[in-house]
Amino acid sequence: MVEIKTNGELDAMREAGRIVARALAAAEQVAAVGVxxxxxxxxxxEVLRAAGAGSPFLNYRPHFAATPFPAVLCASVNDTVVHGIPGAYRLRDGDLVSIDCGATLDGGAGDAATSFVVGTPRQADLELVETGRAALAAGIAAAVPGARMGDIGHAIGTVGRAAGYGILADFGGHGIGRQMHEDPPVPNEGQPGRGFRLRHGLVLALEPMFTAGGADAYVMDADGWGLRTVDGSRATHSEHTVAITDDGPRVLTLL
Known part of the structure; x- marks a missing residue:
């Protein structure tokens, strides 16, 4: 069931979104070669603890997972697209890292992700990350009352395909509110003018996921969580929680 939020609920989600933004910024700040x-x-x-917020990631176990997720942050490196478990791996010069985090506070949830390079970047990686961010911006711009879900998917997918990148099959964004994952699903490709009609109070997590090798398929890690590119190419993941409002898209996970 799709839930439409009140303005008060949007404000509560904005507070959760600020915590997510701070958590991502803190994680990126400590990311360095050897860490x-x-x-x-x-x-x-530590950011979640200091804010008194909960983690929708910690101990989360969807149907495809063999074990609950053991962390508050997904950390996906190089050819891991999403859902990487942050383990003992030490970052190396030139690693492309995608981090994804969520928070719950006072009945509202937030979810966001960002990608960046540690140390000396490859130009191809910078272009991949920038394309993911551009696709997210295009999706946000399409998230207005009266538009359709297909308009968002079309905006995101057009940017990725124009750059020659793959788009992870069967994975995309989602509705969000009191819980991290709610209806409706948000595809990263779509037909304009088709699908669920957007209206004030609908909140969506938009999250483009692109693979540099151009393949849409993926393979799953042995831990049942991380999703890797089939050809070993690198990937990027960008995400914001966005409220549809009569005044235009309201991004809830900005600092």
């Missing part, structure tokens, strides 16, 4: 991924998770945990 283990567990340190990024701990930085995000």
């Amino acid at each position: 283990p991924l567990t340190a990024l998770d701990e930085a995000a945990r």
Whole structure:
């Protein structure tokens, strides 16, 4: 069931969104050559603890997962697209890192992700990350009352396909509110003018996921969480929680 939020509920979600933004910023700040991924998770945990917020990631177990997720942050490196578990791996010069975090506070949830390069970047990686961000911006611009879900998917997919990138099959954004995952699903490709009609109070997590090799398929890690590109190419993941409002899109996960 799709839930439409009141303006008060949007304000509550904005507070959760600010915490997510701070957690992502803290994790990115500690990311450096030689630092283990567990340190990024701990930085995000400390932000959530200080704010009195909960984590919708910690112990989350969807139908496809063999075990509950053990962290508050997903940390996906190089060919891991999403859902990477932040373990003992130490970051290396030139690693492309995608981090994804959520928070719950006072009945509202927030969810966002960002990608960046540690140390010396490859130009191809910078272009991949920038394209993901541009696609997210295009999706946000399409998130207005009266538009259709297909308009968002079309905006995101057009940017990714024009750059020659793959778009992860069967994975996209989602509705969000009191819980991290709610209806409706938000595809990263779509037909304009088709699908669920957008209206004031609908809140969506938009999250383009692009693969540099151009393939849409993926393989799953042995842990049942991380999704990797089939050809070993690198990937990017960008995400914001966005409210549809009569005054235009309201991004709830900005600092």
